[in-house]
Amino acid sequence: MFFKAQNWVEKRVDEYCNKSEECVKLGMQVLLGCIGAEECESWKEIASNVHRAESRADDLRREIEYFIFQRSLFPESRGDILALLEKFDQIPNQVQQTVKMIVEQQINIPEFLRSEVGSIASITQRCVDMTIKGVGMLFSEFREVLEILGQIDAYESEVDKIQSDAIIKVFQSDLEPARKILLRDLINSISEISNHAEKVGDFMRIMIVKRMI
């Protein structure tokens, strides 16, 4: 009975991670696509796919929460799992918010900023991939997640550095003040994704250490 419930939870968490991964991938596709495009109108369809993936991830998270609470399962881990999913949920949420910002505000990324924004997006993608891998490994070989956490931190620091350089570049440019603020918000919004990934990583570290004492 215990293993049946365990398998159910593990399977759903895996599905949740897959949906979140899909959401992040589509989000980055919109972002990278918009970098080179004159207008982002054509990315509306993909943006709605991001929204669908995020909603499905939310549904899965609620399903897991309900199952664990309803059947009073895993007294030691349930609080941790629910808190982890809640923290992880900030990642697809942030991706969706960023995509919405790009599409609705039709933000056009200037030529001089494309390389930085592209770097932030691709490193963020790697950072989130690593986080998803870590969450998956919590349910298979939790001690080995510690190795992954270092990489998540490294990616996040890299994003922070590029983010700072990019914002300086924006405010040194001749762009209109309103556009500068829009671009700064966009850069911050993309960078926030890796910040959320880092928070998930920090929480996983506590979960693991608790089980190693």
Added chain:
Amino acid sequence: MGFILIFGVSALLGITLGANDAGNVFGTAVATRFVRYRTACVLTFIFVVIGAVLQGSKGIETLSGITPQNVNTSVLVGFVVGIVGFILSLLGQPISLSQAVVGGLIGLGLSQNKVEWEILWKVLICWAFTPLGAGIIAIICYKILFVFLSHLRMGILTRETLIRRGLLLSGVIGAYSLGANNVANTVGMFSGTIKDVSNMELALLGGVFIGIGVLLFSKPVMMNVGKGIVILDGFSAFVVVLSSSVTVYIFSLVGVPVSTTQAVVGAIVGIGIHHGVHTLQFKVIKDILLSWLVAPIACLVFVSAGYAIFINK
């Protein structure tokens, strides 16, 4: 009449012991929510009876040897111990019924001027080693099992499932040890006082009464022991139950009824020391130590007084 009195006093003692000591078997598991209270009660009931019937006779022989008894004196001891234990249980205090019974028997022995000091010393030495031994076994078990678990490649849920199963298994061993070791406290003083009733039949009776005590009154002490001294995680709870069960079982083989409460408290303190002394709540430990002193002293005094008033008038 004598049998009815013995039956009634055994019921009082057994139920009190069940309310008090059986909580120790699954207390940490229930308090950490790894095992449901109802599951814990049913398992304890079954295995206490099995332990009492299969290995309870040795302890009964030890207790009945401390001082000579007849129906009147054994009923007096049992009645006093039952009342003192029941009142302290209702107050949520984890008393040691073993010590209360021996306190009562010493009171009786001193009043009759007949105490088998050799047996008494053996009992007292075993008592001293119960919390100490459980603490040491807990630290050793913790280290060994921790190394074992550290080498298993598994996820957090598999780890939790393993711990839950370990808690169930160690709880069952604990319930068996409780029956084997502590049934003497409920019926030991009646051994040889009724014709045609063997020690094994007395053990069965005592085991059933302990089980009833578990089913009806064990929850307050269970939660106090499980959470009061130090907050335990699932793995520590498993080690506590396992090490206290092993300790009590060892003393069952020696034939001396010891306090499961003291074994559990010793094991919890052992885990606390392993984690760092700062994790221990010394006020709770002090309260528990005081309640351990109260029961045997009160029983000694009340049995002596009862003997002087009702039997040796």
